[in-house]
Amino acid sequence: MAPGLPVAMDRPHFIGIGGAGMSGIARILAQRGAAVAGSDAKESATADALREQGAVVHIGHAADHLADDATCVVVSSAIRPDNPELVRAAELGLPVVHRSDALAALMDGLRPIAVAGTHGKTTTTSMLAVALSALGLNPSYAIGGDLDAPGSNALHGTGDIFVAEADESDRSFHAYRPEVAIVLNVELDHHANYASMEEIYESFETFAARIVPGGTLVVSADHPGARELTRRLDGTVRTVTYGEAEDADVRVLSIVPQGLRSEVTVLLDDRKLTFAVSVPGRHYALNAVAALAAGVALGIPAADLSGAIAAYTGVKRRLQLKGEAAGVQVIDSYAHHPTEMTADLEAMRAAAGGSRILVAFQPHLFSRTRELGKEMGRALALADASAVLDIYPAREDPIPGVTSELIVEAARAAGADVTAVHDRDEVPEAVAGMARPGDLVLTMGAGDVTDLGPRILDRLAQQ
CATH class of the missing domain: 3.40.1190.10 (Mur-like, catalytic domain)
Known part of the structure; x- marks a missing residue:
């Protein structure tokens, strides 16, 4: 066991190990010599990368994914109390460590x-x-x-x-x-x-x-x-x-x-x-x-x-170029707060010259949309045209009356050319129908809208 590794973390189990914050801690612990295991809701490139580091990654959440010899369970605030692995940890009397406390221990x-x-x-x-x-x-x-x-x-x-x-x-x-x-x-x-x-x-x-x-x-x-x-x-x-x-x-x-x-x-x-x-x-x-x-x-x-x-050339999802097809560049943006959306759209406008900017935007969280939906709509007015998807719920349950229509209405009131697309699978066709050579397309949001970039490129290539 490497110096600086907390004893309780020599065989940690991560619930939600594929998340951005959780996977990073798991990776460092594995590099420090811990026997890392965990579970996540679905397969991902991150899960594969962790396996290459020697971690055991289960897909889905089940009590028997938690090994009897685990020394602690690491969770984030997104993990609900009824998660079967968390319930099993309580039965075994295992310490439960919040992600932030695990990271703080690594900095010690x-x-x-x-x-x-x-x-x-x-x-x-x-x-x-x-x-x-x-x-x-x-x-x-x-x-x-x-x-x-x-x-x-x-x-x-x-x-x-x-x-x-x-x-x-x-x-x-x-x-x-x-x-x-x-x-x-x-x-x-x-x-x-x-x-x-x-x-x-x-x-x-x-x-x-x-x-x-x-x-x-x-x-x-x-x-x-x-x-x-x-x-x-x-x-x-x-x-x-x-x-x-x-x-x-x-x-x-x-x-x-x-x-x-x-x-x-x-x-x-x-x-x-x-x-x-x-x-x-x-x-x-x-x-x-x-x-x-x-x-x-x-x-x-x-x-x-x-x-x-100057050696820094970007991070995935932060104005990341995903590719080009039919003369159209597709760029991925993690922006999901109005300030971030405005900043990224202004940056692309400055870099694009006279090119049109099209956006496929997926709102993130019902609570954020309720409070900031109007501001999101006004931010989309900086684009030449937008397709707005349904809200990505992440960890939240729906809130009555809160839908992506709040954003669509605000965008139209600000003079934006915006279309609501409720079926995610229809987004590539909708965006390809808007695009013409020389355009820039942004897939924007903190949810799974990022997965649509390659599909939009495939559809553009067919034109």
């Missing part, structure tokens, strides 16, 4: 950088992981998305830095004790867990208070919610701000689009520094500046880190 003894915020966590965490790796620092990392292949969302590195995506959705980021924490933005989301912005602020204040003595909070100077958080903290933690605001400690002087790249110039310690960001969009450029500021706070020279950031 290392120098953690925890990346938080309503949007941009996966990208910023990925940028840091790739840049630090390019510098030969061999970090460990746990990311909410794959870098370049299934199973590339986590790594047990030999260095002393651990970069982790810190999820605020269920307050689980309160478990971490980072040396450096990043807060990219603060907005109201995850409506099943937060009733107000006041609760959101309190949660982020708790996260900031967990920074170790002498550590640093890197926080946006541009985002209103982040600025309010900084005001509330009132100097209780060492803070470095970044952004285009004139009072930012790391001030962004310019962001120059260059097709699917950007050139960024910042003022850092009274010196100008220009570097490349290999993904399009102002929001991704600002994420890169946050990564730069965090690395500098950890003691890494800015000139070295800025050059290494």
